[in-house]
Amino acid sequence: MFNTAVTAYNYLINEVLVLKSFAMKRIIVVGNGMVGYKFCEKLTAHSKEYNIIVYGEEPRPAYDRVHLSAFFSGSAADDLLMAPRSWYEENDIALHTGELVTEINRVEKTILTHSGKKDHYDYLILATGSSAFVPKLDGVERNGVFVYRTIEDLNQIKEYASGISSAAVMGGGLLGLEAAKAMIDLNLETHVVEFAQRLMPRQIDDAGSSILMHKLTGLGITIHTNKATTKIEGNGKLEGLAFADGTFLKVDMLVISAGIRPRDELAKASGLNVHARGGIVINEYTRTSDEFIYAIGESAVFNNMVYGLVAPGYEMAEVAVQQITGERDKTFAGFDMSTKLKLIGIDVGSFGDPFCEITAGVPIIMQDRRNGVYKRINISEDGKHLLGGILIGDASQYNLFHQMVVNKMPLPAQPEMLIFGSPRKGEEGAGLKDLPDSAQICACENVSKGDIACQVRDKMVTTLEGIKKSTKACTGCGGCTPMVNDILKLTLESLGHKVKKTLCQHFDYSRQELFDLIKIKELKTYDAVLDLHGIGDGCEVCKPAVASLLASIWNEPIVSQPVIQDTNDRFLANIQKGGTYSVVPRIAGGEITPEKLIVIGRVAKRFNLYTKITGGQRIDMFGARMDQLPEIWEMLIDAGFESGHAYGKSLRTIKSCVGSTWCRFGVQDSVAYAIFIENRYKGIRSPHKLKGAVSGCIRECAEAQSKDFGIIATEKGWNLYVGGNGGSRPQHAKLLVNDVDMDTCTKLIDRFLMFYIRTADPLTRTATWLNKMEGGLEYLRDVIVNDSLGIAQQLENEMEEIIQNYECEWKKVVDNPELQQQYKHFINSEEIDSTLSFVETRGQKAPSDWNPIRQNKLK
Amino acid sequence: MELLNELKMHSVSSTDNINVWFKAARTTDFPENGGACVKYKGLQIAVFNFSRRGEWYACQNLCPHKMQMALSRGLIGSHNNEPKVACPFHKKTFSLQTGECLNAEEEKIAVFPVKIEDGFLYIGFAR
Numbered sequence A: 001m002f003n004t005a006v007t008a009y010n011y012l013i014n015e016v017l018v019l020k021s022f023a024m025k026r027i028i029v030v031g032n033g034m035v036g037y038k039f040c041e042k043l044t045a046h047s048k049e050y051n052i053i054v055y056g057e058e059p060r061p062a063y064d065r066v067h068l069s070a071f072f073s074g075s076a077a078d079d080l081l082m083a084p085r086s087w088y089e090e091n092d093i094a095l096h097t098g099e100l101v102t103e104i105n106r107v108e109k110t111i112l113t114h115s116g117k118k119d120h121y122d123y124l125i126l127a128t129g130s131s132a133f134v135p136k137l138d139g140v141e142r143n144g145v146f147v148y149r150t151i152e153d154l155n156q157i158k159e160y161a162s163g164i165s166s167a168a169v170m171g172g173g174l175l176g177l178e179a180a181k182a183m184i185d186l187n188l189e190t191h192v193v194e195f196a197q198r199l200m201p202r203q204i205d206d207a208g209s210s211i212l213m214h215k216l217t218g219l220g221i222t223i224h225t226n227k228a229t230t231k232i233e234g235n236g237k238l239e240g241l242a243f244a245d246g247t248f249l250k251v252d253m254l255v256i257s258a259g260i261r262p263r264d265e266l267a268k269a270s271g272l273n274v275h276a277r278g279g280i281v282i283n284e285y286t287r288t289s290d291e292f293i294y295a296i297g298e299s300a301v302f303n304n305m306v307y308g309l310v311a312p313g314y315e316m317a318e319v320a321v322q323q324i325t326g327e328r329d330k331t332f333a334g335f336d337m338s339t340k341l342k343l344i345g346i347d348v349g350s351f352g353d354p355f356c357e358i359t360a361g362v363p364i365i366m367q368d369r370r371n372g373v374y375k376r377i378n379i380s381e382d383g384k385h386l387l388g389g390i391l392i393g394d395a396s397q398y399n400l401f402h403q404m405v406v407n408k409m410p411l412p413a414q415p416e417m418l419i420f421g422s423p424r425k426g427e428e429g430a431g432l433k434d435l436p437d438s439a440q441i442c443a444c445e446n447v448s449k450g451d452i453a454c455q456v457r458d459k460m461v462t463t464l465e466g467i468k469k470s471t472k473a474c475t476g477c478g479g480c481t482p483m484v485n486d487i488l489k490l491t492l493e494s495l496g497h498k499v500k501k502t503l504c505q506h507f508d509y510s511r512q513e514l515f516d517l518i519k520i521k522e523l524k525t526y527d528a529v530l531d532l533h534g535i536g537d538g539c540e541v542c543k544p545a546v547a548s549l550l551a552s553i554w555n556e557p558i559v560s561q562p563v564i565q566d567t568n569d570r571f572l573a574n575i576q577k578g579g580t581y582s583v584v585p586r587i588a589g590g591e592i593t594p595e596k597l598i599v600i601g602r603v604a605k606r607f608n609l610y611t612k613i614t615g616g617q618r619i620d621m622f623g624a625r626m627d628q629l630p631e632i633w634e635m636l637i638d639a640g641f642e643s644g645h646a647y648g649k650s651l652r653t654i655k656s657c658v659g660s661t662w663c664r665f666g667v668q669d670s671v672a673y674a675i676f677i678e679n680r681y682k683g684i685r686s687p688h689k690l691k692g693a694v695s696g697c698i699r700e701c702a703e704a705q706s707k708d709f710g711i712i713a714t715e716k717g718w719n720l721y722v723g724g725n726g727g728s729r730p731q732h733a734k735l736l737v738n739d740v741d742m743d744t745c746t747k748l749i750d751r752f753l754m755f756y757i758r759t760a761d762p763l764t765r766t767a768t769w770l771n772k773m774e775g776g777l778e779y780l781r782d783v784i785v786n787d788s789l790g791i792a793q794q795l796e797n798e799m800e801e802i803i804q805n806y807e808c809e810w811k812k813v814v815d816n817p818e819l820q821q822q823y824k825h826f827i828n829s830e831e832i833d834s835t836l837s838f839v840e841t842r843g844q845k846a847p848s849d850w851n852p853i854r855q856n857k858l859k
Numbered sequence B: 001m002e003l004l005n006e007l008k009m010h011s012v013s014s015t016d017n018i019n020v021w022f023k024a025a026r027t028t029d030f031p032e033n034g035g036a037c038v039k040y041k042g043l044q045i046a047v048f049n050f051s052r053r054g055e056w057y058a059c060q061n062l063c064p065h066k067m068q069m070a071l072s073r074g075l076i077g078s079h080n081n082e083p084k085v086a087c088p089f090h091k092k093t094f095s096l097q098t099g100e101c102l103n104a105e106e107e108k109i110a111v112f113p114v115k116i117e118d119g120f121l122y123i124g125f126a127r
């Protein structure tokens, strides 16, 4: 093995090392995973007095394992890196990847790698993490059996998946469910096989599991609980699983996610104390049984426990850094293992003691099978504290409850109100107020409530951006962002700052106040508004916000003030990856004639545009160069199309189902009504985009209840729903009125939209606006239906006026050569942008990827 | 990356090392309080007519965040009186005076001196 070159190299290293070691302490980190990386980051931030050398077995620098599944949804491996290689260079860290440490000589204080490299340390940090546990089953060696731990694993899974149709995941825990979602994303028929009688047995109870199972089944995952796998059948490659109960499941691939095993083999071989169930034993200083060796992250065992999450690993890294640098005011004292399931699209949270196992307590349970929501909170026997609990289907209170447990906050007199009925406005803030300063808000970066408050109080940081920059809070998983924002506001308020929802530093008014000012003073331009009511020169926040107000109030074409519009409104098209634009003509209600379809095809062909049917029942053409836009639209407008306002904060689409004309169940003509509504509100500028839908009967094929306003036909008329939303926080719309006739329905939508346009904050969808409204739906109904404020007539008139002023913006541009001037990439040349680059995907064009390819192209 | 190096090669550190005053376009061609993109050799330069302040600025058109040729299409404004431009893609903002990123930790962008003569805008380059 040892050739002379290596020996000579080692000799040299030793010489150099002996000399150097007088100057700087050598810290060797074994393992370049998330925690090993964090250690480096923390140590270099602390001091540059150390020589840091990292050995990692994997071929690439540390990456974000927590978001590993993003690799399936298109993230490149490079996007997942914790830091690029250059970061290590800049910080003088010697990083050796693809290098497995095989021996520690604790007497000489050296390590040896598989390729024969020898290195000396003053302190050794073991951050070797863990590996997936693979049960000793008959047939595990077959082709098609994988684990889910590294980028390489995922690469192999992806490759294998391309030729098959089904997969099973063994293990229904957190990781298993995440893997199952990935299988669905790979378009495989997906099964989850769990040995216990419920899913996530360590986090949730039977009742919770049954609701979760129901939801997963809805995603297309088949769940098998109470299944002990006895054999992996097949012939070379896997063909199916045999279970102890005699049943058989035919699948093409198996992903094992049956737990983790700490990687303690190196520690064990060198005589360090390891735990009987695996893991390197450490004390509260993260020190192993050798005073010069520390272990951190998933390879370590503290108090008989392996911590399989990043946050405790980061905490250990901090403790180890403090030990080495001599600061030493922090010790590791265990860690709360509360978790929230991410990714799968179903809220699942488990916090504190979810089963009343540690302390006796009384559970309060709310179960709503219809909406698939299950909430359990465990109250201490004296009724004073929250011990833990489970949230399924709606984990929006997870952060708050978790903090209540961690900080032993006193419970309100009627703790059941925490989970029955939605919390009333303001109550969540009150909960925050009672949190002690030590409460950890951002677990990833270990930022406490006190840290945030201190930034506000002493360092005058007054914006969320500022807090993110100075504390790093919200920069990990981002889950704490709403809480951090609330704490920021709370602290500002406590300092006597009136926390007014002002637009930005240039306007001391809320959007609603500006609406009134613009209207009363009849202001028509941004400059006039800024001169009269603002300071400074404006910015990317207030310009589009005021532009939207001007458009809502006067409905003058936005093309008259292009430079205050967001880029999409300026060029009347959505800017896309790579800098090209998309083109979406209006196809009201999703109804289109064959002739018009042919025109779209012709346009797309002529300009080589990528075409796709959108989620809004129309057709999007992507990849148009800016200079092509006027010509494209000219063709479309000649054929009778209009702008679809896909770029604006304005009405998008009214989806329809085919309705009574064709459908045997339909009770009203939903298509006709959808087209009518879409044409009525097209072009109206609003605080955020607006979407609607009309369904022809209660089967609801148009998904009207997920829209800002949705209409469902009944035998007697129409039901009107408002405040629905898709997006990342989906919410069903609420029933405003039922069985009204079409005219009444339209009148009510007029009022609803105008009330929203007048009073909502910028970029607030109707759902959020309604959620925040004092009095909620009842109040809204009073204003809109019962006219409690006496403004109904006025709202209707204002709406009528805007509708009368409608003009297609693109028609204006097409008719006016002057307005076409700005559609040029260069002001001093007719050339096009030479950095645009495309690839071919499934027979159509696509932009090159964000980073890697594009940068190559620029080379 | 060469593009970035090239940008650096052409930028000037002080008014002394301006060797080329490039005649870009008529001042009236630029939108008021907005930007446009100028082609100079292989480079794309974003030029802003900040008429509200009576000032002109030039910087690289390339946004360092995701390497998009986009800054000339961004909204301009001020942050505590410092003139800035916001990239249309993800709203990273950059000072038009120093090129520094103001709301994130992106690389600094190159800024270039400008002058107006006889109704034309000129941009100063080192070469």
Ligand code: SRM
Pocket (backbone or CB within 6 Å): A574, A575, A576, A582, A583, A584, A612, A613, A614, A615, A616, A617, A618, A619, A620, A646, A652, A653, A689, A691, A706, A707, A724, A725, A726, A727, A728, A729, A765
């Ligand atoms: C094209 C399309 C996806 C598709 O291929 O189907 C799409 C594409 C985009 N969506 Fe969407 N959304 C599309 C349907 C939807 C839907 C489904 C629907 O409308 O039925 C939703 C969920 C429903 C909802 O809005 O409540 C949806 C929720 C979003 C959101 C999240 C909104 C929220 O309230 O959370 C954003 C982000 C935003 O607006 O801030 C977004 C933003 C975007 C943007 C504008 C992102 C951007 O700035 O580039 C995408 C631009 C496309 C382009 O260049 O034209 N898109 N987007 C769909 C166009 C529909 C249309 O014909 O206009």
Ligand SMILES: Cc1cc2nc3c(=O)[nH]c(=O)nc-3n(C[C@H](O)[C@H](O)[C@H](O)COP(=O)(O)OP(=O)(O)OC[C@H]3O[C@@H](n4cnc5c(N)ncnc54)[C@H](O)[C@@H]3O)c2cc1C
Pocket (backbone or CB within 6 Å): A030, A031, A032, A033, A034, A035, A036, A037, A055, A056, A057, A058, A065, A066, A067, A068, A069, A099, A100, A101, A102, A127, A128, A129, A130, A148, A149, A150, A175, A178, A263, A266, A296, A297, A298, A299, A307, A308, A309, A310, A311, A313, A342
């Ligand atoms: C799919 C998935 C999803 C997850 N989701 C979450 C989540 O949502 N939240 C959460 O908190 N946690 C989550 N985790 C767990 C989290 O990723 C781990 O807690 C974390 O990665 C542990 O970091 P570590 O540095 O201790 O170990 P690792 O990241 O495993 O790194 C250890 C590294 O050391 C290397 N190594 C081992 N032995 C040697 C040696 N002898 N020589 C050289 N190198 C060696 C290994 O190859 C590895 O690269 C998830 C894990 C997975 C796999």
Ligand code: SF4
Pocket (backbone or CB within 6 Å): none
């Ligand atoms: S914004 Fe919409 S279209 Fe764009 S990636 Fe997200 S979900 Fe898809």
Ligand code: FES
Pocket (backbone or CB within 6 Å): B063, B064, B065, B066, B067, B068, B070, B087, B088, B089, B090, B091, B092
């Ligand atoms: S590309 Fe400019 S901000 Fe992202």
